[in-house]
Amino acid sequence: MSISGNYGNYGGPPDVPKIMEEANAMCGIDLVYLNVGGKKYTTNFETLARSKSSYFSELMRIDRNSGRVLLFLKNCAIDREGALFINRDGDLFAHALQFMRDGRRAVLPEDKYTLKQLIRESEFFGMDSWKEVLIEQLEQVDKKKNELMETLTAIDGHVNRLTDTMYFDGFKK
CATH class of the missing domain: 1.20.58 (Methane Monooxygenase Hydroxylase; Chain G, domain 1)
Incomplete structure (x- = not known):
């Protein structure tokens, strides 16, 4: 997969909310590859997570406890190369x-x-x-x-x- 970072289930400590178990935890500086309408972009997860975009907040957010970016793959469309696909211009x-x-x-x-x-x-x-x-x-x-x-x-x-x-x-x- 082209999305960098840890792809296993993030169990975390017992007090971590269940939502983290359903997400992949990434470092904010990890790269994320985007395919937007066929055009490729590369940026950091943190750029998207801190963007104050309601669209990207459905895909990822920053965990207050760990500071890591939680990527919710169930909400993401991934293209053949592993990039997050966004159906826009x-x-x-x-x-x-x-x-x-x-x-x-x-x-x-x-x-x-x-x-x-x-x-x-x-x-x-x-x-x-x-x-x-x-x-x-x-x-x-x-x-x-x-x-x-x-x-x-x-x-x-x-x-x-x-x-x-x-x-x-x-x-x-």
């Missing part, structure tokens, strides 16, 4: 993963269509903080577009006045 997932890593410092696209697609992805993955950032970015893109349109309209008005002045002054001579 692989190109768009790059933005989601970047946000999980960098938070608000992640570089966002300025294309409205892509931003709208990413908002949908944020809803699918249950990443409310990412959705807020994307909506802010979409508003900024709209604001820039409106400012540009106002500037172009003003320039067009100046050009028309200059053209009219040149046209009328030309006939007066």
Whole structure:
């Protein structure tokens, strides 16, 4: 399997909740291989587990007692190569993963269509903080577009006045 770490049943000490017995315990720095819509990604379990994504919290979480990442394989789809399969657009997932890593410092696209697609992805993955950032970015893109349109309209008005002045002054001579 391509998911690194311990794959046996994690028995743990007797006081460990039963949920751990149904999960594989991984180190946060262990690598996880993802197949998102056919596109391959590699990251650490901790990146996904700490992402505040309701989607990934169904697949894994960090155990408060041991600090290890618990991977719930019964909730995971695994591809032929052993990677976690996620049935989403692989190109768009790059933005989601970047946000999980960098938070608000992640570089966002300025294309409205892509931003709208990413908002949908944020809803699918249950990443409310990412959705807020994307909506802010979409508003900024709209604001820039409106400012540009106002500037172009003003320039067009100046050009028309200059053209009219040149046209009328030309006939007066």
